[in-house]
Every structure is written in C-alpha cells, then in structure tokens.
Amino acid sequence: MSIRVPFAKMNGLGNEIIVADMRGRADRVTAAAALALAADPATRFDQIMAVHDARTHGTAQYVEILNSDGTPAQACGNGMRCVVQALAAETGEKIFSFETVAGILNAEEHADGLISVDMGPPKFGWKDIPLAEEFRDTRAIELQAGPIDAPVLHSPSVVSMGNPHAIFWVDADVWSYELDKVGPLLENHPIFPERANITIAQVTSRRSMTIRTWERGAGLTRACGSAACAAAVAGARTGRTERSVELSAPGGLLRVTWRDDDHVVLTGPAEWEFSGTFDPQTGAWARETEGAY
DSSP states (O other), X not given: OOOOEEEEEEEETTEEXXXXXXXXXXXXXXXXXXXXXXHSTTTOOSEEEXXXXXXXXXXXXXXXXXXXXXXXXXXXXXXXXXXXXXXXXXXXXXXXXXXXXXEEEEEEEOTTSOEEEXXXXXXXXXXXXXXXXXXXXXXXXSOEESOTTSOSEEOOEEEESSSEXXXXXXXXXXXXXXXXXXXXXXXXXXXXXXXXXXXXXXXXXXXXEEEEEEETTTEEESOOHHHHHHHHHHHHHTTSSOSEEEEEETTEEEEEEXXXXXXXXXXXXXXXXXXXXXXXXXXXXXXXXXXXX
C-alpha cells in the first residue's frame, strides 16, 4: 500500500494547480491518480506539479507535470509560480532553480508576493514546435477553423514555450468565439503531432492584449502561463506589440517580458487554497487544515 504524500491545492490566476511533495520517494504520480483527483470537484485541477528530489547539480528540485487527463506536460508557468510560493513558505528562500523536461527554469518570489519564472527562450522552427509538415515562416501558418470561404479562426502564429502553442489573432471580443467547440478540434489537428495549446488573442494596445486558452490535456482554463508567454512572444514577433506586455486572461492579469537575451519571463500571483495528503497511485486523498504543504 502506497504511503500518502502531502499536497497543496493552489491556483495561479484561477489555473487550478496541485503541488505534490514527492521528495524522498522513488515512485511517481500515476495517470490513474491524476484522473481520480481531476474527477473530484474538491481537487479538480488543470495541472499537477510533482516536486521530486533534484536530479541535476545546481537545481533545487525536479518538477514533473501532469495534465488533468493524466498525460504529461512539458511546461506550466502558472504551476511553477505555485511551486515557488509553496517552497518559499516552507524554506524562507526566495530564489529557486528547477529542472523540468523542458529544461532548467529559474524563479523568484518578490517582496510584493508576485512571482517571476524564467520560461527560457522560445522556439520557432517547425520541427521544434513541432509541426507535422514544414512551414518556413511560423509567424502565420495555413490552418483554419470553420467554413473554407468564411473561417472563424485562421492563420495562427505557432511557437514552442517548451510545449506547442497556436495563437489565433482576432479583432473581436475573445469571448465571442466558441473556444469550447473549436479548441478540442484544433488541439488535435493532424498538423500538431503532439497536440497543441490553442489561444485566441486580441491586441488592445502595443503593451496589452486579452487572451483565452484551450489548454492541451486540460481544456478551457482561466489562465495558462506558457500560453501567455507564447502570445506575448508571437505578438512581438509579428510586430503587433512591444516585447513587454500585460495580458488579461479570464483569471486575471499576467506580465510577460521577452528579454534581449531571448529568455521569456512570466510574472504573476499564486494563491494557496488548502492542503492535504493523497495516494500517488490511486488518488485517494484527505484534507488537512494548516500549512501549504
């Protein structure tokens, strides 16, 4: 019988996160456990951030990410902010370096409580995103949703922020699009061999935009950190915005800066909801009353 592990139920701008303390253990959170937790209204989540012992010298921990459908994820900026807040509350430290399958991520909790995560450099090559066929210019690819002669969405910018993203630029209110219907179709389009996060973006000024995201493996989300980064980078790359922008998602505001060294920094809040323990094999869990871990 598996020994239960501590977890914190948190959110990053409404992006529902479970931070699981897997340190000191050799096992992993199973897909079955993820599905069980996702099915319970109390523990419904978008991503599980499973914090393991460090595997690489110079990093604090190795973080494995699972979507609510039990599939692995490469990156989750909102989830990393939750990890930072949980570990900062536990250790008193403010600066962290984590290893993920997408690479090394550095993060910092600021005095005002906001948390910045260096999401690394974006990738634009069609093989790096990846796409199923060659597009020399990924600022806009041939892809559309809706009637051929009057597509609802078309010509997205595509980029990898450790995971694949497609950003559809629109002039109308982002809420006027049925993202719950077109999102799953586009996520699973054959052009994306690893599926993709689908974002609708409306530029409101040179330094701001409004976004909604259908998250790969999770569905509609109130915020997606890597999607915000992808939209900000794509906005600057296509000349729509400056390299530092404020993004309004359904859950609130995020700040993204695409620095001159090519790294993308995501800044926003994290919020603790409750803590408990769960079985990483089955997902059976119990609530506790105190502590973020």
